[in-house]
Amino acid sequence: MLQKIIYFSLWIGFITYAFLLAPPNQPDTFELIKNLSTGQWQGINPLVIALFNIMGVWPLIYSAVLFVDGRGQKIPAWPFATASFAVGAFALLPYLALRKPNQQFEGRKNAAIKLLDSRVTGIFLTVAAAILIAYGVRGGDWGDFVQQWQTSRFIHVMSLDFGFLALLFPVALLGDDMARRGWTNSQLFWLIALIPLFGPLIYLCVRPPLPEAGVENISSQQKTVAN
Secondary structure: OHHHHHHHHHHHHHHHHHHHHOOOOOOOHHHHHHHHHHOOOOOOOHHHHHHHHHHHHHHHHHHHHHHHHHHHOOOOOHHHHHHHHHHOHHHHHHHHHHOOOOOOOOOOOOHHHHHHHOHHHHHHHHHHHHHHHHHHHHHOOHHHHHHHHHHOHHHHHHHHHHHHHHHHHHHHHHHHHHHHOOOOOHHHHHHHHOOOOHHHHHHHHHOOOOOOHHHHHHHHHHHHHHO
């Protein structure tokens, strides 16, 4: 119950802040979003370009855990994970409020889970994020970014969304996912938790494959019955 109260409170608070307290929308906001989405990046601060694209990396990081976590929940995870590509933490917070601790995985891995569970996926996302960060830091104008953060609701809320996603991953999901894989190293947990973005990415690269324990148990029971 406390978990539900905390996450729903964060969700309502974030929505309230984004629409009532954040800086106002600028007249060119929709044009900016369109240009960022279609790759028409001329004249846009590289820091904004990098942040916008990294906000597409975060949902994939979450999906690599949520599709597994959702297997043991009463509510499916995929609608929330899919919606997070558009609205980030606004979509994920309700799921985190409704989910229950889940440290087991049963059944077979479907094609989506196999892809998301693969270390190749983690490596691909890490390389993509590193390129984006390097692009933004190398060519970005920090003074302009700060000014946009102070005056543009889109940039302001997107930056806060990044912070929420970085905070929620270790707090809400990392421990259960490590337990499903037999990892109980608290030092490793904190190393991953305290490095924004690249901590979770490195975790996806090095975590052990998800064991299909349920399948093994079913096979053992079938053999026992047969004997």
